[in-house]
Amino acid sequence: MSSLIRYISKPHPVTGVTNAKLGTWCFLASEVMLFGGLFSTYVLLRTGASHWPRGSELLNVPLATLNTLILITSSVTMVMSWASLAMKDFPKYRFYMASTILLGLAFLGVKSFEYGSKFSHHHFPSTDPFYAIYFTLTGLHGLHVLGGIIVNTYFLFPGSALWRTEPEQFTGRIECAGLYWHFVDLVWIFLFPVLYLL
Amino acid sequence: MEKYYGWGLPIDISTQGPEIDRLIYVVHGLMAALFIGWFAYLVIALIRFRQRPGHAAVYQLNHFKAPTYIEVAVALFEVLLLVGFSFPVLNHVRNVFPDPAKALQVRIVAEQFVWNVHYPGDDGIFGKTNIHLISGTNPVGLDSSDPAAKDDIVMINQFHVPVHKPVIVQLSSKDVIHSFSIPVMRVKQDVIPGQTIPVWFEATKTGNFEIACAQLCGLGHYRMRGFFTVETEDQFHSWLNSMKPPEPAPANVPTAPAMPVASPTPASSGGVTG
Amino acid sequence: MSGHAPEAVKKHVKIYVAVFAALATLTVVTVAVSYLHLPLRKAVVVALAIATVKASLVALFFMHLISERKVIFSILALTLIFFLALLTLPFLSS
Amino acid sequence: MSHDDHSEKLPFWRKYIFSLDHKVIGVQYAVTGLLFLLFGFSLMMLIRWQLAYPGKPMPFLGQFFHPKTMIGGIMLPEFYNQLGAMHGTIMVFLGVVPLAVGGFGNYVVPLQIGAPDMAFPKLNMMSYWSYFLGGVVMFSSFFLPEGSAQSGWTSYAPLSVIASSGQTWWLFGMVLLITSSLLGSANFITTIVQLRADGLSFFRLPFFVWAQFVTSFLLLLAFPPLEAAGVLQLMDRLAGTSFFLPSGLVVAGRVLERSGGGNPLLWQHLFWFLAHPEVYVLILPAMGIVAEVLATNTRKPIYGYKAMVYSVIFLGFMSFIVWAHHMFLTGMGTKMSAFFQITTMIISIPSIVILTALALSLWGGSIRFNTPTLFAIAFLPMFGIGGLTGLPLGLAASDIHLHDTYYVIGHFHYVVAPGTLFALFAGVYHWYPKVTGRKMSEFLGKLHFWPSLVFINCVFMPMFLMGLAGVSRRLWDPTQYAHAQAVQPLNVFISFSAWFLGLAQIPFILNFFGSLLWGKKVDRNPWEATTLEWSALSPPPHGNFNHPPVVYRGPYEYSVPGQKHDFWPQDMKEKN
Numbered sequence A: 001m002s003s004l005i006r007y008i009s010k011p012h013p014v015t016g017v018t019n020a021k022l023g024t025w026c027f028l029a030s031e032v033m034l035f036g037g038l039f040s041t042y043v044l045l046r047t048g049a050s051h052w053p054r055g056s057e058l059l060n061v062p063l064a065t066l067n068t069l070i071l072i073t074s075s076v077t078m079v080m081s082w083a084s085l086a087m088k089d090f091p092k093y094r095f096y097m098a099s100t101i102l103l104g105l106a107f108l109g110v111k112s113f114e115y116g117s118k119f120s121h122h123h124f125p126s127t128d129p130f131y132a133i134y135f136t137l138t139g140l141h142g143l144h145v146l147g148g149i150i151v152n153t154y155f156l157f158p159g160s161a162l163w164r165t166e167p168e169q170f171t172g173r174i175e176c177a178g179l180y181w182h183f184v185d186l187v188w189i190f191l192f193p194v195l196y197l198l
Numbered sequence B: 001m002e003k004y005y006g007w008g009l010p011i012d013i014s015t016q017g018p019e020i021d022r023l024i025y026v027v028h029g030l031m032a033a034l035f036i037g038w039f040a041y042l043v044i045a046l047i048r049f050r051q052r053p054g055h056a057a058v059y060q061l062n063h064f065k066a067p068t069y070i071e072v073a074v075a076l077f078e079v080l081l082l083v084g085f086s087f088p089v090l091n092h093v094r095n096v097f098p099d100p101a102k103a104l105q106v107r108i109v110a111e112q113f114v115w116n117v118h119y120p121g122d123d124g125i126f127g128k129t130n131i132h133l134i135s136g137t138n139p140v141g142l143d144s145s146d147p148a149a150k151d152d153i154v155m156i157n158q159f160h161v162p163v164h165k166p167v168i169v170q171l172s173s174k175d176v177i178h179s180f181s182i183p184v185m186r187v188k189q190d191v192i193p194g195q196t197i198p199v200w201f202e203a204t205k206t207g208n209f210e211i212a213c214a215q216l217c218g219l220g221h222y223r224m225r226g227f228f229t230v231e232t233e234d235q236f237h238s239w240l241n242s243m244k245p246p247e248p249a250p251a252n253v254p255t256a257p258a259m260p261v262a263s264p265t266p267a268s269s270g271g272v273t274g
Numbered sequence C: 001m002s003g004h005a006p007e008a009v010k011k012h013v014k015i016y017v018a019v020f021a022a023l024a025t026l027t028v029v030t031v032a033v034s035y036l037h038l039p040l041r042k043a044v045v046v047a048l049a050i051a052t053v054k055a056s057l058v059a060l061f062f063m064h065l066i067s068e069r070k071v072i073f074s075i076l077a078l079t080l081i082f083f084l085a086l087l088t089l090p091f092l093s094s
Numbered sequence D: 001m002s003h004d005d006h007s008e009k010l011p012f013w014r015k016y017i018f019s020l021d022h023k024v025i026g027v028q029y030a031v032t033g034l035l036f037l038l039f040g041f042s043l044m045m046l047i048r049w050q051l052a053y054p055g056k057p058m059p060f061l062g063q064f065f066h067p068k069t070m071i072g073g074i075m076l077p078e079f080y081n082q083l084g085a086m087h088g089t090i091m092v093f094l095g096v097v098p099l100a101v102g103g104f105g106n107y108v109v110p111l112q113i114g115a116p117d118m119a120f121p122k123l124n125m126m127s128y129w130s131y132f133l134g135g136v137v138m139f140s141s142f143f144l145p146e147g148s149a150q151s152g153w154t155s156y157a158p159l160s161v162i163a164s165s166g167q168t169w170w171l172f173g174m175v176l177l178i179t180s181s182l183l184g185s186a187n188f189i190t191t192i193v194q195l196r197a198d199g200l201s202f203f204r205l206p207f208f209v210w211a212q213f214v215t216s217f218l219l220l221l222a223f224p225p226l227e228a229a230g231v232l233q234l235m236d237r238l239a240g241t242s243f244f245l246p247s248g249l250v251v252a253g254r255v256l257e258r259s260g261g262g263n264p265l266l267w268q269h270l271f272w273f274l275a276h277p278e279v280y281v282l283i284l285p286a287m288g289i290v291a292e293v294l295a296t297n298t299r300k301p302i303y304g305y306k307a308m309v310y311s312v313i314f315l316g317f318m319s320f321i322v323w324a325h326h327m328f329l330t331g332m333g334t335k336m337s338a339f340f341q342i343t344t345m346i347i348s349i350p351s352i353v354i355l356t357a358l359a360l361s362l363w364g365g366s367i368r369f370n371t372p373t374l375f376a377i378a379f380l381p382m383f384g385i386g387g388l389t390g391l392p393l394g395l396a397a398s399d400i401h402l403h404d405t406y407y408v409i410g411h412f413h414y415v416v417a418p419g420t421l422f423a424l425f426a427g428v429y430h431w432y433p434k435v436t437g438r439k440m441s442e443f444l445g446k447l448h449f450w451p452s453l454v455f456i457n458c459v460f461m462p463m464f465l466m467g468l469a470g471v472s473r474r475l476w477d478p479t480q481y482a483h484a485q486a487v488q489p490l491n492v493f494i495s496f497s498a499w500f501l502g503l504a505q506i507p508f509i510l511n512f513f514g515s516l517l518w519g520k521k522v523d524r525n526p527w528e529a530t531t532l533e534w535s536a537l538s539p540p541p542h543g544n545f546n547h548p549p550v551v552y553r554g555p556y557e558y559s560v561p562g563q564k565h566d567f568w569p570q571d572m573k574e575k576n
Helices: A019-048 A061-086 A090-120 A129-156 A158-165 A167-197 B017-048 B066-094 B219-223 B233-242 C006-034 C040-062 C070-087 C089-093 D012-017 D022-052 D077-112 D121-143 D166-194 D207-239 D264-298 D305-321 D323-330 D334-360 D371-388 D390-394 D396-402 D406-436 D442-468 D488-504 D506-518
Strands: B104-111 B114-119 B153-156 B158-162 B166-173 B178-182 B187-191 B197-202 B207-213 B226-231
Touching: A019 A129, A019 A167, A019 C070, A019 C089, A019 D166, A019 D207, A019 D264, A061 A090, A061 A167, A061 C006, A061 C040, A090 A129, A090 A158, A090 A167, A129 A158, A129 A167, A129 D207, A158 A167, A167 C006, A167 C040, B017 B066, B017 D334, B017 D371, B017 D390, B017 D396, B066 D334, B066 D396, B104 B158, B104 B178, B114 B158, B153 B158, B158 B233, B166 B178, B166 B187, B187 B197, B187 D323, B187 D396, B219 D077, B226 B233, C006 C040, C070 C089, C070 D207, C070 D305, C089 D264, D022 D077, D022 D121, D022 D406, D022 D488, D077 D121, D077 D166, D077 D207, D077 D264, D077 D406, D121 D166, D166 D207, D207 D264, D207 D305, D264 D305, D264 D323, D264 D334, D264 D371, D264 D406, D305 D334, D323 D334, D323 D396, D334 D371, D334 D390, D334 D396, D371 D390, D371 D406, D371 D442, D390 D396, D390 D406, D396 D442, D406 D442, D406 D506, D442 D488, D442 D506, D488 D506
Parallel strands: B104 B166, B158 B226
Antiparallel strands: B104 B114, B114 B153, B166 B197, B178 B187, B178 B207, B207 B226
C-alpha cells in the first residue's frame, strides 16, 4: 500500500518537499506552540512576582554551559550523520549517529546530576514559582531529548535496514529526525539564558 | 418575591441597569429581524425550488446584490452596537466610579460557599486582616489589635445597602473563582483569588433580593446564595447599628444574629451539607 | 535543498563546522556577559539577542531553512503569528 | 509496513482492529465517536431529571447507582458536577471532534482528493488508538473512589487544582486526546498538500476538504497551548507547584500550604486560546458537510465558492484572537475588552458570508428532500440562531447580565447540537452508501429527522428565557434561588423534551445497524454526485481507486448547460 502513496522518498514536484518533511515541520510547528505556552507562563509568573531570583544565583551556570556545548555538538554530529548518508557513506553515518546518541545521553546525565543536587538541597518544584517553572521547562525539554535518543537509536540499529532497500527514503528519515533534534537544541538555546542567566 | 422575577429579564432596580437592558433589547430586535427575514427566504426558496417534474436547476445565476448589502448593513449595525452601546455602557460601569467619599464602601470576601460582607463601620476604615486569623467566628481574619478593626462589621450572606446611594464593593476570594451576581442590579463580576476587583452600583428601589454565584465553585455552588436587602438610609443605619459588636469584647464578630437562619425557599431534600 | 548531491553536501560540511564554532563562541559570550551583572532590562535584551542569533543559525543551516521551500515557510509564518499572539497573553492577564 | 502487503492477506486483527487503511480508521473513529455521543447524551438525561425535579429520587433507574453517586435515587451534588463536567468533555472531545474530523475527515478527505490513503497510515492508526485510550481513561474515571472530574469541562483553576483525583485522570485523558489530534492534523495537512490527484488544484477542492484543511491548522496550533496548560495543572496537582494558585489561599478554613505566586487567569487564557478555535473545529467540518450535501441535492453549484473559501480561511485565522471574549467578567480593562469585542464582531462577518452563501445555494436549484438534505437544510436556521445569540454575549455590556447563565448554554448548544450534530447526521446519511454499499432507509430517516427537529428546539429555546431571567449555569438545585424558581416550569418542559429527543434517536440507531443488512444496494454513485469519492467503488477497495484519478474541473459542476446529465464528475474527461 505504501507504494501507492506518492512522494514518500521523492519530493512533490510543486511543493518540492517529501511527505515526511512536511509532516515533521507541521509537528515542529505544534511544538513551537507548546513551548510558546510555557514561555508565556514564565513571562507571566515573572512579571507578576514581587521578587524573582536571577537564575545564576540558584542554578549551576558552568554545568549548564557544558550542557549547552554538549547539545550544540550533538546537533553538529546529527547533521553530519545526515550528510554522511547524502555522501553515501554508511559507516560514517553510524559513527556520527552513535555520537549523537551518546552526547544526548551525556546531556541527560548532566541534567540528572543537576536535579539530584537540587533535590538534595530540598529544592523541589513546589518550593517557589522559579523552581516550578524551572523543573517544568527543563523536565519537558529532557523528555524531548529522551524521545530523540529513542528515535535515533531506532535509526541506528533496526531502522537502518531501510538503507539497503530504500537509501533515498532512509536519508529523508534521518533528515527529519535531524529536524526534530535540532529543534530540541533550539529550545535549549532559549531555555539556557532564560532560566540560568537572567 | 414573585413580582420581581418572571420569564423575561428580572426587574431592574439599579441606575445602570436600563442601559444594559436597552442594549439587550436592541440586539434582540436585530436578531429577530434578521432571523425572520432569513427564515422567510428559506421557506420561499424551499417551496419554489423543490424538485418536481418539469423543473430543472439553473447552472449560472446572476450575482445577487441584496445579500451583499444586507451583510454590509449588518456589519455597520454591529459597529453601531459597539460604539453606540457596548463601549459607553461598559466604560460607565467599569471606569466611571462614584466619588468614594459619597459612596458606601464594602468588602465582600467570597469563599466556598458563602459571601462574607465586611463593612468598615463608623470610621469608614477597614480593619487589617490576616489569613492566619481566619476562624469560624472570624471569617475574614480581622486583626483585633488594629484600632480600625474595632467597629468593623462582618456579616455572612447578609448584604444591606441604602437606596439611592452609590455602593462600591471590593470583591476578593479566599479559595476558588466565584462570580458575584445580583440579577436585579445587572451586576456580575468574577471574583478571582489573589485579586481585588471593585464593582459599583446604585439601587433605585427598596426590597429583598438575592446574590447568586454565577461561576461553578464546587459542590455547594447551587446554594451560594446571599440575601441582598435595599433599605432606606435610616433603616440601613439602624440595621448597621444593631449589628455592631458589643463594646467590651472587641473584634468578636456577631455572626450568630447575622446568620441566615433558614432559607425561605423550600429546602431541597438532597440531604447534603457539603 | 539546493542540492543533496554528494559534492554539494561536502560544501555543506564546511559550513556546519563554521556554524558550530559560531555557536560555541556565542555560548561563551552569553555566559561571559551574564557575569557582568548588567541591569535586568539590558541583560534580557543581550541574552535574547544572542539566543535568537544562535537559534537562527541552527534553523538556517542545520535545519536547512536557508534553502527550504515555500510551503514550509508558509507554515512557519503562520505559526509565528500565532506564537506572537500567545506571547501577548501575559500582558492580558496583568 | 512492507511494500507488497495486500489487505486481503492480512489477518483479521490487522485488517479491522489495528488497520492502516484510512477507511477502516475512519469507520473506527466514527463508530467510537457515535457511541461516545450516545453516552454523553445519556449523562445529560440523568442531569435533566435532577434539574426538573431537584432532590427527588429518580424513579426506577436511581436504584442501580452506587451510593456515592445517588442515595436512595437522589442525585448527590458531587455526582451532578461530575455529570456536567463529563457531558461537556465527552461531547466535545470524544464525540463531535472524533466524528467530524477523525471519522468524516479520515474517510472522505483521501477519497475526495483522489489519494490512495492518508500520507502517514501508521500515524493515522496511532492517532485513533491514542484517542481510544484517552476515551478509556475518561470513561473509567467514573469508577474512581471519588468519581470523575467535577470542575466543569473548562476545569477552571484553582477549583480544579484542589479537586479530587478524577481531575488528574481528566488531564491525562486530555493529554492523550491532544496527542491524537496533533498526529491527526499533521497527517491531514500533509495529505491535502501533497496527495491531491493530478489536476486537483486548491480551488478545485470540494469545500469539505477546505474545511478540514483549516480545521487541521486550528488543531495543530491551538491544541499545544492547552497541552502546556494541562502539564502545568498536572504539576500543580501532583508536584505541588502553584502555577494557578495565588498566595494566601484559605480553603475550607485552612491556609493552603503552597508557595503561591501563580495566577488563576493563566489557566483561562491558555484554555480559551485552544477552546475558542475548538468551537470552529466543531463547526467548520459541519459547514463542509452541509456544502457537499446541498450542492449534490440542489443539483447546482454552491453559490460563491471562492468567497466561502476565503471566509473559511479568515474564520480560522480570526478564531485565534477572540478567545478572551469568554473572560469579559474576569476584571480585564475596558480597552482590552474593546479589542476582543471588535474581533468578535469581525469574526461574525465571515460566518454570515458562509451561511448566506449556503442559503443562496438553494436559489435556482431543484431540491431533493431526502434525509441528508433535510438535516443539511435544518442546519442553516439552527446554526443561524446559535450564531445570532452569540451577539449579545460578544458585547461585553450585555454579557454582564447574560454571562454564565442558561443563555450561554442555549447559545452554544444551538451551534453544536442542532447545528453541528445535524450536519453530522446529514453526513452519515449522505456517505453511508459509500461506506457500506447500501442506502439507509428514507422512512426511518424522516422518522428520525422531524421529531429531532421539534424536540431539540423545545430543549434549547426555553434556555434563552431562563438565561434572560438570570439563572446561573451548573446549579444542582436551581430552586434555591427565587429568580430561578420563577422559570422552573421551563426546566420540566426542557427535561421532557430532552427525553423525547432521546426516543427520537431510536429510529436512527435501528436505521444505522439495520441498513447494513437490509438497506437497498447501491452502485458507485447513488446520489449522482460529482466529487471524486463517488468515482470509487462502494465501498472503495484497498487503495481506493483502480487508476489514480485525474481531475478536469471544479467540484460542483451540476446542471451544466449542454450536458445530457445534470452532473459532470470531476474526473470525467469527456462530456456527460
